[in-house]
Amino acid sequence: MVGDGDRQELTDDEGADLATRRREYDEEDVRVRPGKSSRPRTRTRPRHADARDGFVIAVDRGRYTCVLTGAVPDDPTVTAMRARELGRKSVVVGDRVALVGDTSGAAGALARIVRIAPRHSVLRRTAEDDASTAEGRLERVVVANADQLVIVSALADPPPRTGFIDRCLVAAYDADIEPLLCLTKADLAGPEKVLDYYTELELPYVLIRPDSPLDALRSLLAGRVSVLVGHSGVGKSTLVNRLVPEADRAVGTVSAIGRGRHTSTSAVALRLPALPGTPDDPGWIVDTPGVRSFGLAHVSAESLLHGFPDLVEATVDCPANCPHTADEADCALDAWVAQGRADPRRLASYRRLLASRAGDLEPRGEAEPRGHP
């Protein structure tokens, strides 16, 4: 499950383990590295001044599929590997990178990623909300440089889970990217209950039904990189295929490059088709088939609160270092809710997330449901 693209941003004590794997990469790099360049370098000339800029759209076992900046949809993608000089830096979908070597995109061609541009956002998750095990602390970068997190939730079959949505909201605010609630199966149920729960947030949302045009959603996706997350069965794949009818083909291309197998559960960026009648950038969506939950063990209690802007204000009246838990008698959140200034279900949800972060057992079925028939 933990692909190379997922294995990122580890805590210090996990770094040692990785040194071994990293050495493998280095040796791999050495093999393909051309002989030492005799080209003179001056102080002012940056290394790899001839590098081409690209955008990472898929990661599969040490191979990175990139789209060159300025490439048109039919241009071939470039397959690349990490250059040794990247050191410990991870490369994930969404990264803007500098590429050298064979960037032709021809069959069998291999380029090298020599630089990663600073990221303007980093969407992270912890594998499991369990701080007591190494796996639980494994923090992974899901996508870099995303602008928007599209939280896909069905209005029925399966019913919406506000616990999951709340979790995604925390991840979005933590990553500093904008959330968008995408409510599917609007033909089966109305959105009132869900929207009522989020009234205080003024959360942007779109309703999706099988026969409705996707214009509203497309305009919200235009010009941005949007990450789609959702539980199994909510209609995310259906939506991706409607948004990017060639998605299957695109995924097929990626798998061909990725050593012929398409078992990847990591994120894949898909270019949205051009918007009719406008030259505007239609944007990219990032599908995340492997992300079924957003473990938040890496998010501090205070940052967790940022996912609950309807509650934040209350905490100015909390005692210093208030843990905001239900057993904290002086926590101002209880009075806030009692006064009707926020929905008690939101406070309960916040406290459930707090508890799950602390490694307490939470009723799994409530905030973090697994499979659904």
Ligand SMILES: Nc1nc2c(ncn2[C@@H]2O[C@H](COP(=O)(O)OP(=O)(O)OP(=O)(O)O)[C@@H](O)[C@H]2O)c(=O)[nH]1
């Ligand atoms: N009524 C209704 N059914 C839908 C809608 N969107 C998707 N479905 C159905 O819901 C089921 C699940 O859809 P998928 O697109 O496979 O859901 P998913 O979220 O990708 O789930 P996984 O395939 O498990 O990843 C399918 O039977 C779809 O036909 C919708 O808007 N309305």
Ligand SMILES: [Zn+2]
């Ligand atoms: Zn408090």
